[in-house]
Amino acid sequence: MNGAQYIAEFLARVGSDRVFLLTGGACAFMIDAIAQHPKLHYTCFQHEQGAAMAADALWRVNHKVGVTLATSGPGATNLITGIATSHFDSIPSLHITGQVNQRESSAFHGANVRQAGFQETKIVEMVRPVTKYAVMVRSAAELREELAKAYSIATSGRMGPVLIDVPMDVQQAEVGDDVLLPSRSPSATEEAAKVLSDLKRTLADAKRPVVLWGAGVGLAGVERDVAEWLRHSGLPFVSSWAGLSYFDHDHPGFVGQIGVYGNRGANFVLQNADAVIVLGSRLDNRQRSGNTKQFATGATVHVVDVDNEELAKYRNDGYRVSHLDFAELPELLRQLDTQSPSPEWRDYVAAMKQRYYHKEVSTSAARLNSLSPYDVIRRVNAIIAEDAIVIGDTGAAVCWLYQAFKVKRHTLFNPGGNSPMGYALPAAIGAKLDRPDRQVVSYNGDGGFHLNIQELQTVRHNNLDIAIIVMNNGSYGIIKQFQDSYMQGRYSASRDGLSFPDFGALAAAYGLRYARIEHLEQIEPALFTGGPIVIDVMLSEHTLIEPKLEMGRPINDQFPYLSESEYAAGNRFVDYPRPASLRTA
Known part of the structure; x- marks a missing residue:
């Protein structure tokens, strides 16, 4: 086997049979080897960030190490947000990047050369702070050793992502037929x-x-x-x-x-x-x-x-x-x-x-005669399968989701540590590709949905039965609520200065079903079967996260504030003094 074929065989042997990628010159040999391997499957994404987020989802839904493949330069750097997401949430994933031939590299010509080969980028140095291990391999022997080592590191102790940078000459070098498999490194713990x-x-x-x-x-x-x-x-x-x-x-x-x-x-x-x-x-x-x-x-x-x-x-x-x-x-x-x-x-x-417990209500929605996000989530919760995979994005939308959703046998997750906008759609793609037997719901805010909206084409191309919910309040709601508290309601860049498209027209452009939800009873089981769909839930822009902690207070003193008597009843055993003046809703 050459280096590219060796990588393909290694992935098949360790059970990482699904590779998420976007093509490019520096990774073309590896893609060709993966495409020819009978036990591997590849999925083309529209952006490498989406591929990395899909890979992140695999361990969360199936305890499988997700793999990405990207070209050098911008292909590699586009992975970084997804890699950081896995790093902060302790998710093992393997990222393989192509690199220019070593004779074309800046290192070959001199340490002070900024760039020698086309799209040459020092991706290893860039990702070291957000990986457990990152290395560029320089020979066939190193490729064998480093692949096994990196995979073992990713899945041992506190888990996390790893990256292997493979120059094109190593991809074509003869490696041999003996595959070196990883061994799990035991964690050194106290007795x-x-x-x-x-x-x-x-x-x-x-x-x-x-x-x-x-x-x-x-x-x-x-x-x-x-x-x-x-x-x-x-x-x-x-x-x-x-x-x-x-x-x-x-x-x-x-x-x-x-x-x-x-x-x-x-x-x-x-x-x-x-x-x-x-x-x-x-x-x-x-x-x-x-x-x-x-x-x-x-x-x-x-x-x-x-x-x-x-x-x-x-x-x-x-x-x-x-x-x-x-x-x-x-x-x-x-x-x-x-x-x-x-x-x-x-x-x-x-x-x-x-x-x-499970009593969250939206007083803001009631005042505004608008849909309550908590009612929406509870209705979705009751309709979908008890083992559905539900993936949250970020912002106000994911706060409502986690406050109201009740897990039975569901898989519920979001990118909590890094919390990037645009995660829920590509992660849902990864989840559905690896678990086609399970219902998958991608749950987004209208702002976060935009960050990887191009992956609707990946959904359409693969005809993935994913329900894509968009909580549409025409703004960045979590930032607006922060500005209410500390900036006297000046909505700079959270509402003022931005706008959102017609999601119905957007869904039509990608050939997807679409439903506009203005009343709770419009959320019905038929929406969640029959192919991919964008479910556009219309909310007032002033819908709040309730409850929510404001700065400087203990976690048991959230806004909207409880009466003094109710607060005292909650603090039966330990006294947590509160300021005399409290903001009203």
Whole structure:
């Protein structure tokens, strides 16, 4: 085999049989080899960013490493936003870029040469901060070694994306027939016995314990074990956004998601706990708020994670930390005896869940006599299959989705860490191509939808049965709400200075079905079968995210603000003082 054929055979051997790409001269040999391989399939995207986001989706829906292939220069740099998305959400993916022949490179001619070969770009240096590993291979022997090494790195420890840059001369060089396969690098963790001892110590004296379920639980594939442990122990639990996909939301211990856009009851429970066990969450500022000193002030916070670098930052907050490969978590939990929470705490948690869980309403939509985004999401939730794949984009639209959607056997995800606009459409394409047996819903705001709107052609060309929902408020709603709070309602660049097209005409141009939704009853099952469709949901531009935290406040004091009596009832165990003056809706 030559280098290009070797890459194709390697991908087939490791099970990454689907490659997302856009062609170009520097990657043409590799594309040809993939096209000729009987076990591989390639899909042409209209933009490399879309290909990278589709690759990101594969691990989330099928625990398969997604692969992209791009040419040198702009082809490679166009991948970066999608690569960064995988990096921040700990998603393994493999990105292969073509590079100019080494004799045509700037390195061959001298270190100070800006560019020698056509479209030569130092992509490895560019992506190093947002990959676990990036390397340019310089020989056939390096290609064998580095492919296996990179794949192993991507799927070990705290997972993430890797990039291999392959010059054209290496693509054509003779490699041989022996394929070097990756081995999983074991995570170097503390002894599980010590972690078990530390967790027992945290829970020993706890009267008001709560568990925070993070994405690490699901990414490691141990979600069933954790759900069963929580059911058996009787401990209440809350979730990060990224963790929400990995359990049935009717689990008796589940209280709701936490954070800036979290459920009020879940935020109250976490803030009033005296012990918080965090499993696989990095506790970013959308969970704890920008003022971390107001997070769970009455609790011992104990974080269990696979990433030592993440754990290091919590020591500054006075948290207990435990480094653990989550493959060891099920056995550890089986040995973790827990006492039942106090009756007072159980009653309080039940009251918070009864009062707030799945009760979000849009007071702004009611005032404006407009569709409520929460009603729209609940209706979609009730119509689609219980194992549907639902992919959120970003902005106000994804906040409404995560506040109102209830997971049964669904797969629900969005690009939480990097949060790029334009993710949901190409990610839905990747999901549908790899899981054609499942219903797929791409859920977008009208602003974010534009960023990769060209991928509607990829949907049409492959005739992918994807329902593309657009929450159309004619603006960037999440930014407008920020400007309401801090810029006296000056809507520069969020409404003023931009406009949006006729999505019906746009759908027609791509040969897709279209439905304009102005009343809730127009959302019916027929929309979600029968081929790709754009579902255009018309909202008032003043529709708000409710509730939403404003700066400087603890996560249990969200806008629209509760009365003093209701706020006090929520803070039964720990006092969180609030400013005397509160903004009105």
